[in-house]
Amino acid sequence: MDPDGTLAFASHDHAACRDGAMAHAEAVAEAKGLRLTPVRRRALEILLESHQALGAYDVLDRLAEEGFGRQPPVAYRALEFLVEHGFAHRIRRLNAFAACMHPGEAHVPVFLICSACNGLAEAPGAAVATALRQSAGPLGFRVERMSIEAVGLCPACQEGDE
């Protein structure tokens, strides 16, 4: 769909991008026997509206507007489900969540966060993960999960900023 993460920062047909991701997520849920209920599905659609991360309360506001519950656990639970099953990621640096661009595929995401436009891309992280494990190995540490996030400027926001 977007194996090398180039989409987020390039102009593209986002309606197709979003629909593709949604269809893909649905197929994965179906295959795994997961219940992509209305709130969960809507939460994912909301995340998929842009290549940016959204706070839980942003998602909550949107859900509430549309007739779902207005209390924090409504959003947190939907987001937790999405993250747990790989439909979304949590971006710790931003206290926020973003739709996963590769649902169903095992991958270590590397997040690239543009500090100017808040754009978010998911770069391939296999090499970074390997380097990290090699760095942890000599200490005898067994890595189970990792979060790798970079803040900087996306191509568009570098213009006139050199």
Place this chain on the structure above:
Amino acid sequence: MDPDGTLAFASHDHAACRDGAMAHAEAVAEAKGLRLTPVRRRALEILLESHQALGAYDVLDRLAEEGFGRQPPVAYRALEFLVEHGFAHRIRRLNAFAACMHPGEAHVPVFLICSACNGLAEAPGAAVATALRQSAGPLGFRVERMSIEAVGLCPACQEGDE
């Protein structure tokens, strides 16, 4: 002092470890003309008491007990100073702070967080940083800051857990 991060997870003379780090930090502050005031110095000492990350409110409690202000900004400001000048790091995954083991040296820290004992080590991150930049390059993204954190099990906590 601890170039390869092996200290945190190995038994060692921590009093010497702490004093060395403190002395080093003082020398750096002196050299840079930074004011390591009583709150700031005490906050750093508190962080240096263990190889674990502490929440801002934990640090605040300790400071308050010792006669400093009892309001959040007291701790947040001291910690902000320490982070800004490289005496401490912020661990996003934990919403917490830890003393830097290499103050004064330019480095990209890789944090290894033990989920069993809360131990925290700072592994060398040069290779990881390089891999990350190489991953971001093809997207035209200019990396400015990065946070690289891994959760897993330290050597001691792997015993009897295989």
Place this chain on the structure above:
DNA sequence: CTTGACTAGTTATCTTATAACATATTCCTT
């Protein structure tokens, strides 16, 4: 139909972080 697993909603509370303002200290300039 009833039971048990799961989902979604609520209220209440906790934790983490910052804004805005008042006071005190430091340090440079004269």
Place this chain on the structure above:
DNA sequence: AAGGAATATGTTATAAGATAACTAGTCAAG
């Protein structure tokens, strides 16, 4: 040494993020 700018410390109040604990609806298996 005195004045004044910049820095540092303290306060109150509030914003922002997250979870605990409980209630009630859904739905399929038995």
